[in-house]
Amino acid sequence: MKLVLERVQAVAGSFMLDVDLALQGRAIGLYGDSGAGKTTLLEVIAGLRRPERGCVRLGDTVLDDVARRQHVPAEARGIGYVPQDGALFPHLSVRQNLHYGRRPRAVSHRPALSLEAILSALDIADLIDRRVPGLSGGERQRVALARALLAAPHLLLLDEPLSSLDDAHKGAILPCLARIRDEFEVPILYVSHAADELFALCDHVVVLHRGQVSTSGSPGTIFERISVPGYRLAPRSPI
Secondary structure (H helix, E strand, C coil), X not given: CCEEEEEEEEEXXXXXXXEEEEXXXXXXXXXXXXXXXXXXXXXXXXXXXXXXXXXXXXXXXXXXXXXXXXXXCHHHCCEEEECCCCCCCCCCEHHHHHHHCCCCCCCCCXXXXXXXXHHHHHCCHHHCCCEHHHCCHXXXXXXXXXXXXXXXCCEEEEECCCCCCCHHHHHHHHHHHHHHHHCCCCCEEEECCCHHXXXXXXXXXXXXXXXXXXXXXXXXXXXXXXXXXXXXXCCCCCC
């Protein structure tokens, strides 16, 4: 499914996001320094932040068109968003958190994924009756992913989902993300500071710098270029 952000500008305090992007692929990576605008961009796509200018389209659906005063609210976009902390409800069990993620069928036209298939893919069937405070960081992230998938999203937005995990837990979750991408055929927009995660998961990487697109391309091309001595991230010059 194609995601287009046409001349989109969004303000977050003193920060300005200013991007013009057309993305299509199984998994797209967003890379850049802290404060580059990666989370702000996800929030615009998810409908959590309204742009001041521009148009956002997912496939044939217009999600935002500022000039026409069109805005689809977050809960009606059919987009799954997993923030860095997973945003699970600590007072609910894993089962209750998962059922909270189910959406009315009118929101998404994708075929529903069965709870059993999701539990198996993410290896969390044995956690179903556990309480959230007793879960490890890796377990929480897998439950958050499962909750997002139960909404049958057209697109899954992941904001540094592995940043707080050690290498062992990262190694356990990356294959789960690959299964989401390949077996469930849910496109992923993946934010990370870690080049190895983007190499493992993504077909294409977009680099943001100070709210603008600096460069984009295959992971190999991008990280070979960035590793060249003297190379500096900078917004792409207007064409």
